[in-house]
Amino acid sequence: MSTILVVDDEKEIVDLVEIYLKSEGFSIEKAYDGNRALELMDQKEIDLLILDVMMPGMNGLEVCQRVRYKRKLPIIMLSAKSEDVDKIMGLGMGADDYVTKPFHPLELIARVKSQLNRFAQLTGDLGEDNNEVSIRGLYMDSRSHKATVFEREVELTPTEFDILFLLTTHAGKVFSAEEIFHKVWKEKYLDSNNTVMVHIRKIREKIEENARKPKFIKTVWGVGYVVEK
Known part of the structure; x- marks a missing residue:
């Protein structure tokens, strides 16, 4: 069972994502700010990170960068902005994928499964x-x-x-x-x-x-x- 950390300062979004991901059999950890997200990354075995860009205090871009210094795992960024510059910044910090709000939960689930499958193939035995x-x-x-x-x-x-x-x-x-x-x-x-x-x-x-x-x-x-x- 893969464990996914969902980080967003909007509790309603975190709860919605949790419902859909749990229905697919994933284990969920939740955080509502960047500092708590980094604490959970150190404490838990996280397989994938879903991370909002715009958060008070430490934003998602900084969290992404700090996680990348320590861990190799898929990171999906969430943002209410659709401008290319924001996407480029997120990918430049080490994110693997980018989903723009508002998004359909099923689209996010598809992205999660795709990233986990790719990462499993990368770290698995290819012959x-x-x-x-x-x-x-x-x-x-x-x-x-x-x-x-x-x-x-x-x-x-x-x-x-x-x-x-x-x-x-x-x-x-x-x-x-x-x-x-x-x-x-x-x-x-x-x-x-x-x-x-x-x-x-x-x-x-x-x-x-x-x-x-x-x-x-x-x-x-x-x-x-x-x-x-």
């Missing part, structure tokens, strides 16, 4: 031939969720790891943003969706010496992204 990949100093191991660049360990979020592992295990193949989104999120891609671009940028910041002149993840303009062999 001896597919667990490890090494290209020009970049090494990845899906069993330990470990990534290193010239033996320097790189801290990647589950989604960042998933994208980079996809590209490195298919080195030389150009993937469009739509293909990456479909394979990683397993959802329909929208033309206005810049989620993949944001994640690629964050990955480059972590693995490249110069993110503006990437050596690993190359952009094929008008087509997509590729890790060259």
Whole structure:
């Protein structure tokens, strides 16, 4: 049974999400502010975090960033704002997905299941031939969720790891943003969706010496992204 921590200063939203998630068999922990959320993260075995952006005191973006320093788990951000800049900020802090309020509870449940399934696949056994990949100093191991660049360990979020592992295990193949989104999120891609671009940028910041002149993840303009062999 997966345990999900729901964090929002609006108690009605937390209670509604709890009802739907419990009906799907999930165990729920609740917090109404950032400080309490961090306490529960230290005290409990949390498998996924649902986190509101706009909260009094410590906001969700700061909580997300602090959690990312310590834990590798899926994080879904909630926000009443729909502007791209807010989504980019959330993803930039390490979130894996983003749901805009008001949302349908069933949509949120679908996102939760998708993130948990992806994370389970990342940390599960994929077979001896597919667990490890090494290209020009970049090494990845899906069993330990470990990534290193010239033996320097790189801290990647589950989604960042998933994208980079996809590209490195298919080195030389150009993937469009739509293909990456479909394979990683397993959802329909929208033309206005810049989620993949944001994640690629964050990955480059972590693995490249110069993110503006990437050596690993190359952009094929008008087509997509590729890790060259």
